[in-house]
Amino acid sequence: MTGETAPVAARDEADPVAVIEVQAAVLTRNFELLRRRSGFDSQLDRAGYLLLLALDSLGPSDIGTLAAALGLDPSTVGRQVAAAEGKGLVTRNPDPQDRRRSVVTASPDGLARMAELSVARQRRTTKMLAGWSVEDLAQLARMFTRYNEEVAHHYFTGIDQVGCAAPHDQPKHSTAEDDS
Structure with a gap:
């Protein structure tokens, strides 16, 4: 082989x-x-990367805002935040306006690790697709973005290119047949 x-x-x-x-x-x-x-x-898992990407885009946010931005259940995001907090990637502090809520903030180390991972992944992609024309790369970028927007439109509350909430369309309810 x-x-x-x-x-x-x-x-x-x-x-x-x-x-x-x-x-x-x-x-x-x-x-x-x-x-x-x-x-x-080993540097940063996908959940942590997307969480940090959302925080970088949104700024300090509560769990509900992050859940909507990521298209995930708040309990899932809460577990991801706890894991990221344990690794020093984010901090969680009481909301000064409502002490029942927490505000999650990306740590400087978390943002640095996210940026390093982004650069490494972009280098790998650049190397792998070195033979592609600029037009083909732009088309692939548009198609990936469009596909992810359609998935978001059908299954989430809507996400934009960085994985954060967009203010359009509510999720459509699907049947079991639609999910197969």
């Missing part, structure tokens, strides 16, 4: 949705492969 794998093909390559479905599965596998082989998670 040469280390390369044969591309996985859709059963009906004439059907764009069938091709997208298969390629999305392959893309997910490839992202997981890149994550495992890069060692980036």
